[in-house]
Amino acid sequence: MLGLIPMTCLKWAFFACFVCSSLGLQTPSQSCDPSDLLALKEFAGNLTNGSIKTSWSINNSVCCLWDGVVCGNEGNNDSVASRVSMLIPPKKGLKGILSRSLGRLDKLRLLDLSCNHFEGVLPAELSNLKQLQVLDLSYNMLTGWVSSVLSGLKMIQSLNISSNSFRGDLLELGGFPNLAVFNDMELG
């Protein structure tokens, strides 16, 4: 077993800093990819409550400026400049189910939904996130079997699914060639 170190929500900010420096500085872009915009709107539409619901509706179409959304890639690759690469709304009081549309954000490299009130099962579409390197779902109320969904995440390096009500043991799969940090224990 790896990574049994207790982590609290207070540490997410340090973690985000680590991730930003390891993934490279981002070039913000005003407009975002229309399909990513639609996917984010569906994600927000599935929320029953949470701070981003109002803040995201203010700059309605410039999703790369939204709180918790980062677009672009390292380097000067214009073809991905308007694609959402990070979705980071931890501790936003978000309630509701996880939208299937998250699976269409296929340039995502970081998804941090920790410390919210998400419930229900993981949508199978999450396995489409082939470039995802960091996934933090910790401190929510998610249920169901995680193995089949998360086994598609071949690029994953850091995975935190702790403090939910998931079933199944991911480590049995052993299908994560790049995984460096894993946390699935119920730690407080």
Ligand SMILES: *[C@@H]1O[C@H](CO)[C@@H](O)[C@H](O)[C@H]1NC(C)=O
């Ligand atoms: C989840 O685990 C990762 C890896 O151990 C850690 O960096 C992160 O801070 C944890 N998330 C929370 C909310 O504690």
Ligand SMILES: *[C@@H]1O[C@H](CO)[C@@H](O)[C@H](O)[C@H]1NC(C)=O
């Ligand atoms: C989630 O959003 C999708 C797309 O807008 C919608 O079809 C679905 O009914 C929503 N689910 C819930 C539980 O609100």
Ligand SMILES: *[C@@H]1O[C@H](CO)[C@@H](O)[C@H](O)[C@H]1NC(C)=O
């Ligand atoms: C929604 O969240 C706000 C704080 O973000 C809270 O004051 C309000 O009671 C919540 N409403 C529901 C229905 O949970």
Ligand SMILES: *[C@@H]1O[C@H](CO)[C@@H](O)[C@H](O)[C@H]1NC(C)=O
């Ligand atoms: C809306 O966009 C402007 C820049 O165009 C930005 O300064 C402002 O913070 C954004 N507002 C919200 C609520 O995201």
Ligand SMILES: *[C@@H]1O[C@H](CO)[C@@H](O)[C@H](O)[C@H]1NC(C)=O
């Ligand atoms: C830019 O990104 C696209 C899509 O991911 C990729 O096909 C292309 O090879 C990249 N170009 C460079 C120069 O990295």
